Amino acid sequence: MNASQKELIKATVPILKTNGNDLITYFYQRMLSNNPELKNIFNMANQASGKQQKALSGAVLAYAENIENPTVLINTLKSIGNKHVSLNIQPEQYDIVGNHLIGSIKEVLGDLATIELIDAWTCAYNELAQIMINIEAEMYQKTNNKKGGWKGWRTFVISKIVKESDEINSFYLKPEDNKEIADFYPGQYISVSTFIPELGHKQPRQYSLSSYSNNEYYRISVKKEISQNTTPDGIVSNALHNKKEGDTIEVSAPAGVFFADPEAKNPLVLVSGGVGLTPMMSMVETNKNSLQKNQTVWIHSCRNENVHAFKDTIEELNNENEWLTSFVFYETLPESETNAIEGRIDLHQIKEEILIEDAKYYICGPAIFIKVQYQSLVALGVNRENILYEEFGPQLLSLN
Numbered sequence: 525m526n527a528s529q530k531e532l533i534k535a536t537v538p539i540l541k542t543n544g545n546d547l548i549t550y551f552y553q554r555m556l557s558n559n560p561e562l563k564n565i566f567n568m569a570n571q572a573s574g575k576q577q578k579a580l581s582g583a584v585l586a587y588a589e590n591i592e593n594p595t596v597l598i599n600t601l602k603s604i605g606n607k608h609v610s611l612n613i614q615p616e617q618y619d620i621v622g623n624h625l626i627g628s629i630k631e632v633l634g635d636l637a638t639i640e641l642i643d644a645w646t647c648a649y650n651e652l653a654q655i656m657i658n659i660e661a662e663m664y665q666k667t668n669n670k671k672g673g674w675k676g677w678r679t680f681v682i683s684k685i686v687k688e689s690d691e692i693n694s695f696y697l698k699p700e701d702n703k704e705i706a707d708f709y710p711g712q713y714i715s716v717s718t719f720i721p722e723l724g725h726k727q728p729r730q731y732s733l734s735s736y737s738n739n740e741y742y743r744i745s746v747k748k749e750i751s752q753n754t755t756p757d758g759i760v761s762n763a764l765h766n767k768k769e770g771d772t773i774e775v776s777a778p779a780g781v782f783f784a785d786p787e788a789k790n791p792l793v794l795v796s797g798g799v800g801l802t803p804m805m806s807m808v809e810t811n812k813n814s815l816q817k818n819q820t821v822w823i824h825s826c827r828n829e830n831v832h833a834f835k836d837t838i839e840e841l842n843n844e845n846e847w848l849t850s851f852v853f854y855e856t857l858p859e860s861e862t863n864a865i866e867g868r869i870d871l872h873q874i875k876e877e878i879l880i881e882d883a884k885y886y887i888c889g890p891a892i893f894i895k896v897q898y899q900s901l902v903a904l905g906v907n908r909e910n911i912l913y914e915e916f917g918p919q920l921l922s923l924n
Contacts, residue, residue, distance in 0.1 A: 525591070525651060529644035533591045536641070539633075540588055544581035545574075551628035552577060559620055564717075564726040565611055569759060587652060594652065599781070605659040606779040609667065610715040611728055612676040613660065618653040625649060667777045672704030672739065677717060677774040683741060685769055688833035692799060693765055694734065694745040697775060707737040708778035710786065710806040711886065711914065714742055715776040718763055726774075729760045732802040732888075732914070733778060736809040742775070745833060747799040782914035784886065786810050791819040791880045795869065795897045797889025798826050803914060804888060805834055808841060808848065817847040821878055825853040825869040825893075829862070849877060871900040879904060887913040 525533075540547075552571060556562060570576040583600070590596050626646055630637045667673045684696040699705055710733075717728040735743035748765045749758025767773070784792060784807045792811070794804040801824055811818055826832050832852070842850045851874055852864040871878060878885075885906060887897045894913045901911055 525644070525647050528640075529647055530591050532641050532644040533588050533648050536645075537585065537588050539636075540581070540585045543632075544585055545577055547628060547632050548577045548581040548584065549574075550632050551625055552580075554628055554631075555621065555624035558624065560725075562617075562620070563723070565613070565617075565728065567729065568723065568727060587648070591648065594655070601656060601659060603781050605656060605663055606781055607730070608656070609660050609663045610713070610730060610776045610779040612776060615657045618657060622646075622649050622653060663779070667706065667779070670706045670777075673706040673777055675777070677776060679772050680742070680775040682767055682769055682771050682773065685767075688745055689835070690830045692745050692747050692831070692833040694743055695764065695767075697742045697744070697773070698740065700772060704739060705742065706777050707739070708733055709780075709783035710736065710810040711783035711803040712778045712780035712806075713803075714744065714778050716744070716760075716764075717774040717776075718760065718767075720759055720763055722759065727760050730916075732780075732806065734802040734805045736806060736813050742778075745799070745802045745805070780914075782886070782888070782912055784810070784884065786814055788884070789816055789818060791883040792821070793878050793880065793883050793885045794820065794822040794824075795871070795885065795887045795889075795901075796822070796824045797869070797893040797897075798831075799833070800887075800889030800893070800914070800916070801826075801833060802888075804886065807886070808838075811847070812841065812845070817845070819880065820848050821880070822848065822850045823853070823869055823871070823874065823878070824850070825889075826855075828854050828856045829858050829864070851877070869897065871897065871904065875904055879906070883910065885911045887911065888916075891915055 556566070556571075567576065583604075586597060586600070587594060626642060626649065629645055630642060633641075664675050668675045679700040680697040681700050682695050683698045686694040686696070688694050713730045713732045715728050715730050717726050719725070720727050731744035731746055733742055734745040735741075746761050746764050749761045764773075782803065792807060794807060796804045804822060804824075808820065808822065811820055822838070824832075824838075829835060832854075838850055842848050853867060853869045854862075854864045855866075855868065857864060857866045865873075885901055887894050887901075889897075894915060898911060898913060902908060
């Protein structure tokens with residue numbers, strides 16, 4: 525891009541701030557109407573809720589604001605790249621997106637969309653697309669070259685289903701071809717894809733791996749989401765909960781930038797809410813099997829003990845191992861005796877236990893939960909560089 529084109533991009537920042545979401549909403553409607561095959565890739569629940577539109581409009585705004593030096597967004601781009609690789613996004617699909625994005629800018633801005641502005645945004649998009657294609661090509665190659673790795677979708681059999689709570693079932697997935705599977709870092713996810721009869725097409729979802737890495741199976745632990753309205757929220761989780769042992773689903777190789785390095789010796793402080801405990805379970809199981817057994821403090825919050833997945837497993841680990849200390853917060857305490865603390869997580873209440881030298885802090889749960897816990901850690905003096913978080917669904921938070 526030349527200097528004048530960059531100035532044109534920066535000049536659209538005010539428009540993106542006020543009307544960016546309307547533009548992106550129009551873009552998605554245009555693209556999915558003209559290319560309905562993409563409904564097999566895009567999360568239609570996030571489309572219905574508006575989360576995907578909000579996430580993309582925020583990303584476009586961030587790119588425009590940093591057009592002079594987009595490399596400052598590299599960590600975000602790598603996170604998006606991991607998601608794209610898990611969905612088997614191909615370079616030619618960037619052409620489809622670009623065509624509809626530029627077309628949407630023309631149609632929504634009308635007379636404001638000068639030839640010079642359209643040329644600038646076309647150039648800006650093509651440069652960004654090439655950055656993403658290069659990032660993803662490297663990821664694809666790395667995954668494909670890994671022992672047991674593969675590119676795209678692979679058929680797995682649900683070998684076992686375990687009820688972990690009133691809402692959460694664990695699914696043990698083994699490859700149908702009985703060949704090796706790729707290892708993963710604790711905290712990473714896989715994408716699963718299954719046909720949804722109500723929609724008439726497939727739908728993919730990302731689920732954190734909830735076990736330690738092994739060469740036999742992947743385990744995901746899925747909360748059955750009960751929709752409160754007519755949107756398709758929870759349609760995939762309900763479909764999974766209706767599956768039986770022996771059924772098959774399509775699975776992509778493990779991906780994700782939210783993970784604990786099993787070779788590192790840093791203490792771990794894990795903060796989870798609801799089903800956000802799944803990547804933490806992987807971290808704890810991995811730590812149990814490691815030689816150094818890093819000091820770990822796990823703080824978990826949920827509504828009550830009936831929805832607390834892995835409750836007995838965590839209690840057993842806590843009682844048997846000096847390296848693990850766990851705290852549980854329930855909004856409603858049971859009538860029986862419990863060690864749980866009533867209410868929601870208050871990190872200031874247990875600051876002596878969690879302020880540990882050289883610790884890495886991991887947060888997972890709903891967006892508002894992550895934001896509150898992140899701000900609490902910062903207020904307690906934790907360096908932002910040592911705080912990592914995993915937001916389920918589109919990336920709406922920019923805390924780092």
